Amino acid sequence: MNKLLQAMDKVRKSEHASPIRFDEQRIEREFSTLGTFIGKESSPNREVQVKYSKTKVQTNDPKILKKNKILSINDDDRETTNQLRYLRTQVLDKLKAIGGNSLLITSANSYEGKTFTSINLGVSIAKEFDKTVLIIDADLRKSSHNHCVFSKDFFDLDVDKGLVDYLEGNAEIPEILINPGIPKLTLIPSGKPTPNAAELLNSAKMQEMMAEIKKRYPSDRLIIVDGPPLIQYPDPIILSRFVDGVLLIVEAEKTSSEDLRKVIANLKDIPIIGTVLNKNKG
Amino acid sequence: MSTYITIMDFKGIIRRRKGIFLVTFLMIILIVSAIAVYLPPIYSAEATIVIENQEIPEEYVKSTITTYVNERLHNIEQRVMSRDKLMEIIHTYGLYPEMDSTAEMVDKMRKAIQLRPIDIQISDKQSGRQMMITTAFILSYEGSDPVSVEKVTNLLADLFIKEDKQAREQMAGTTTGFFEKELKGLKQEVLRHEKKISEFKIENIEKLPGSTTINLQAISRLELDLDRIDTRVQTLRQKKILFQGQIANTEALMPVMTEDGKMASNPSERLKYLRLQLIRLQASLLPKHPDIKALKNEIAELEAQVGETDASVEKIRLLVSLQSQLAQSQAKLGKTHPDVVRLSKEVEILSNEVDQLGMAKIITQISDEKPDNPAYMNLKTQILITEEEIKAAYSERKKIEEKLEDYRKKLEMVPLVEEEYNKLTMDYENAKHKYNEILNKLLTAKISREMDMGQSGERFTITEQAVIPEAPSKPDRIKIILLGIVLGLGTGIALAALKEGLDHSVKSADDIESITGVPVIGTISIFNPRIKKESIG
Structure with a gap:
């Protein structure tokens, strides 16, 4: 626990330096609370309703999370859990090698497992004792109605504000930060779908936010940006400017080799730290 | 993609395509089985007709039927299968009530009738070569009603026998008829030649080669007569002279x-x-x-x-x-x-x-x-008598000489007449020879006809009558289902292969690396099927 406290302290310190006014105590409290209640059944903390709070905190039943495919929450010895652990190690190694702490996760088409990978990877990294993780849902399109709503479907969170709201100037960063009840893990949901996602992502506000976040999250903190599909939208290219590396998700037996080639061509100037073969059946 | 198919690839293919394969396979089997079950039963009856060989050896009697068995069989088949005959049978037994057009019925009936020759291999007596001969054939007819099938089959078999007999009689009749006609013409000719010869004979009765001897005999006889007359004339003259001498002295x-x-x-x-x-x-x-x-x-x-x-x-x-x-x-x-x-x-x-x-x-x-003077007068009378006698002898001689001349002339004519006679005889002989030849042939043909028309020539005999079929011969439901299985397997595999071939999706980490050049740093397998369904996103 000592180590954990130390890490928290570190976090706190860095947060002090941030120009954005975070409720440090809140975070402090949050973390300790979360640390205490983690893995236990407890009623969700409704303090997220506090209007001025920077990071909304919601606790979650691990069973629900597991049901919602957040597999990395478990410490079991299942194949997928182990695979996620392996992926986590690889990603961290690669980032370390390039000296970065931000990562864009994208794929050729929709529904190939970007969000699944983002969240599981994020949770898995957050479980490392010295890592904190921020996951930004940067897919502002949600063109298909059956697209999984990031926070709702994975974390059972009901959020009313997200990235779109911030970019449109309707919310401040602290308003859109949310803790899903997992220690050291923070989310920025996408918010309501918008047709002019590319413009918003290309705005100064986005740039500003990313700079802020990066600053607040030094190297032991990791920023994972969950982007939209690359073939359909230019968004991932824009987003790639704000990150150190790209992780490409490929769905086995679905992503065609042609699409994959297109993606590679589009990302030729951006460092791809690696690819993930998702839904592998072989 | 790798050109080698490893066991892993193969497993992947099976896993990916078993769905489409199974669906196709089961669908086809289902359809084929339904067809097999619902196909109406078809009954088939068979009659065996044996081709019996000529009983009398060919060395003795040659058949007038020169066509081959197969050829004849074919001809008979054509005749039996004629539209009129089939329509008659169709009407008699009320076959194919579901059809309206007669052409369709006849067509269907023709297809339902089958003629299967039974060939055996034998070696030819003379040449020793192996050859196939047809010894029998099986006539079969199939339909939906077993009772009518049996009846129709037997009727068809009878028709075959009847047609064969008719064809045989016709053929034999043609041969004899031809010879009879020929013979009639030749007889006329022979008679004509005969008449010509007899007329010629009458005309040249004494100049014929056969009369030469008679003529010669007559000539020598006449010559003898002539000599005799000459001698008598001499005697008479002497007598006359004597009398004259006497009278001079009287x-x-x-x-x-x-x-x-x-x-x-x-x-x-x-x-x-x-x-x-x-x-x-x-x-x-x-x-x-x-x-x-x-x-x-x-x-x-x-x-x-x-x-x-x-x-x-x-x-x-x-x-x-x-x-x-x-x-x-x-x-x-x-x-x-x-x-x-x-x-x-x-x-x-x-x-x-x-x-x-x-x-x-x-x-x-x-x-x-x-x-x-009485002596004188007596002598005078004697001289007168003698003179009369000489006169008579002369006239007789003249007659004989004429006759002789006539005979000689006839004798001279003989070679000429003989030539013409020989010509006539030769024509006659030729005609007669031809006539005899044809007559012989006609007799042979008549014997052959007797044989062919009777029960001694080559003929068809029904050795096995058709019986009412107990079980349907068609459709072979098991066979159809088996076929369906094979078809299903084939189509399923083909479809799966096609789908696999058209699928260009990435299938393995190796594929990704070879395409992107970026290492695969993680692989996520499916947790369970339920999650797989929901893992969209």
Whole structure:
């Protein structure tokens, strides 16, 4: 626990330096609370309703999370859990090698497992004792109605504000930060779908936010940006400017080799730290 | 993508495509099974018809049927399968009630009838070569009703037998008919030639080669006759000469009694004698001779005594006699002989006297009438008879010669006639030969026909009648289902392969690395099927 406290302290310190006014105590409290209640059944903390709070905190039943495919929450010895652990190690190694702490996760088409990978990877990294993780849902399109709503479907969170709201100037960063009840893990949901996602992502506000976040999250903190599909939208290219590396998700037996080639061509100037073969059946 | 298919790839393919494969496979099996179950049953009946060989060896009787069994079978099949015949059967048994058009019915029936020859391999007696011959055939008919199937099959089998017999009879009849017609023509020709020859024979009856001997015999006989006649003529001539000689020495008149011989019976006879005596004396003595004077005186006395008598006849007779005497003497003694000279003088005087009398014309008459010597008259008659005989012989000879000439001519004509006769005979012989030949053939054909039409020739016999089928012959449901399984397997595999071939998706980490050049740093397998379904995003 000592180590954990130390890490928290570190976090706190860095947060002090941030120009954005975070409720440090809140975070402090949050973390300790979360640390205490983690893995236990407890009623969700409704303090997220506090209007001025920077990071909304919601606790979650691990069973629900597991049901919602957040597999990395478990410490079991299942194949997928182990695979996620392996992926986590690889990603961290690669980032370390390039000296970065931000990562864009994208794929050729929709529904190939970007969000699944983002969240599981994020949770898995957050479980490392010295890592904190921020996951930004940067897919502002949600063109298909059956697209999984990031926070709702994975974390059972009901959020009313997200990235779109911030970019449109309707919310401040602290308003859109949310803790899903997992220690050291923070989310920025996408918010309501918008047709002019590319413009918003290309705005100064986005740039500003990313700079802020990066600053607040030094190297032991990791920023994972969950982007939209690359073939359909230019968004991932824009987003790639704000990150150190790209992780490409490929769905086995679905992503065609042609699409994959297109993606590679589009990302030729951006460092791809690696690819993930998702839904592998072989 | 790798060109090698590893076991892992193969497993992947099976896993990916088993769905489509199973669906296709089961669908096809289901459809085929349904078809197999719902196909109506079809019954089939069979009749066996054996082709029996000719019972009489071919060396003895050759069949007039020269076509091959298979050929004939085919022809009969055509006839049995004719539209009219099939329609008749269809109507009789009320087949195919579900169909309206007759063409369709006939077509269906034709398809339902099958003819399966049973061939066996034998080696030819002469050449020893292997060959196939048809010994029997199986006639089958199939339909939906077992009872009518049996009936129709038997009816068809009977039809086959009937048609075969008919065809056989027709064929045999054709052969004999042909020969009969030919024979009729040839007979006419033979008769024509016969008539020609007989006419020719009648026309040239004695000039024919066969009559040469007869002719020659006749000729030699006639020649003999001729010789005989010649001999007779000779004899008759000699006889005549003899008679003539005799007559010359015979006085035509009875001798008058002279002083030195007999006495003249009456003064007229005495006168006659004297007168002749006077003529004789006048030839040798001078008229003034006392003898002559004395004679003349006596004559004058006598004449006065008897009246005027006619001495002319005696004178002429004397002249004739003297003339012949003279001729005889001249021939015997020559002209200068004194007797001859005297005789000729006598003839001269007498002929003068006769000329004076002017009675030369009636000399012979008088002398014929007048002769009174029986010997003379007898000789005369003999000569006349002989002359008549000679005449007859001559005429007979002439006749014989004519005949002989006729025969010779005929004999000369023989070679010419023979040539023509031979020609005619040859034509006749040729025609007759041809006629006989055809006649023989006709007889053979008639025997063959008897054999073919009877029960001894090659023929069809039903050895096995069709029976009512107990179980349907079609459809073979198990076979159809098996086929369906095979078809399903094939189609399923084909479809799966097609899908796999058209699928260009990335399948393994190796694929990604080879395409992107970026290492695969993580692999996420499916947690469970439920999650797989929801893992969209």
